[in-house]
Amino acid sequence: MDIMDINSNIGSPILADSALMNNSPRAIHTARLPYSTNSPTFNSSLLKVPRMIPEILDDVMSSGWLEAMKSSSPPHSELTRNFGSELTPTDADIAYKNWLLKYPLVLSSFEQITNSAKGKRLALFLDYDGTLSPIVDNPDKAFMSSAMRAAVRSVAKYFPTAIISGRSRDKVYKFVGLTELYYAGSHGMDIMGPVRPICSDHKNCIKSTDEQGKEFSLFQPASEFLPMINEVFRSLVENTKDIDGTIVENNKFCVSVHYRNVDEKIWPIVAESVTEVLKHYPCLRLTHGRKVLEVRPVLSWDKGKAVQFLLESLGLSDSDDVLPIYIGDDHTDEDAFKVLREMNHGFGILVSSTPKDSSALYSLKDPSEVMKFLKKLVLWKKNISKP
């Protein structure tokens, strides 16, 4: 897809979700939307979505929701299992080892990677939660280690590097704290990238300067949704305030409703409370992350589109000598893995210690392995750059 296509999607924001094509629980949630009110300040041309019939809503409530909520993140015990121990392997260990045949650990396939990277310019795209920082119970405490920060800083010295997160751009920037990177927040709906002519081709793209006077471009394809997202955030906070453990996080162009700390028995109540609010917003949809429901605009824009936009902004698209690598752990990262796979350009690395279907090509077990991989890339680059 070239940038003209990306641009035309902005004019037509109703999402063509591939999940619509199948019957998975996820397809039901992201596709069959509840309806009605709109914000007075919102562009009503964006509201052309068919009304959902009540039976479908019942169906969504009774089945798919809960399944997807349960499968959205492996339990801690599975995450911390020591696969190298002398204990008898469990079924889960065996399943994981078999899964590795399909998604090999990138650390063990490093030579293969460097062979394909020879003579190419690498670009790195990194998800934040679960990739650079371990998953923790409190989303406000998901700090990355200083060793990881140092690894990201040194990789960014050698390769253009961007963070692409579901969090707000400001928040992820505060966690990472490195000025030498590019940042895309709100699942790619808030991109701070280099200044290039591409910006003038886009509605909702402006040039700006940071505190140090450095110029950058700011692309916010969902800017018209801002008043609506703020309104929904307030309603979600109100609607879930009596559910113990629920955390509602405002990610600027999307909202996260966390249920990691909610008793599993009352997850259906969380789902119901969110649906209750969303039935008033036909232009918003739901996706699932790791023990989190994510409310976002029905807009044909995602982490995959953000990768394409950044590659174009960096002057790295449509070129055979570029090797983009995307590392992520979540459903929303699949959009980026798919884009790289479809472009036949670079590859995705899934961070997971349990088997999952993915469009990534390789895997890494956890953030500590991500750090090892980044360090290895730097060492390799230093070695090949030696005179």
Ligand SMILES: O=P(O)(O)OC[C@H]1O[C@H](O[C@H]2O[C@H](CO)[C@@H](O)[C@H](O)[C@H]2O)[C@H](O)[C@@H](O)[C@@H]1O
């Ligand atoms: O795209 P990402 O950078 O991976 O962001 C996705 C969501 O990550 C955060 O939630 C996840 O991590 C939390 C901290 O470890 C954890 O408590 C939560 O259960 C996870 O879902 C973030 O808080 C969300 O807003 C992001 O959308």
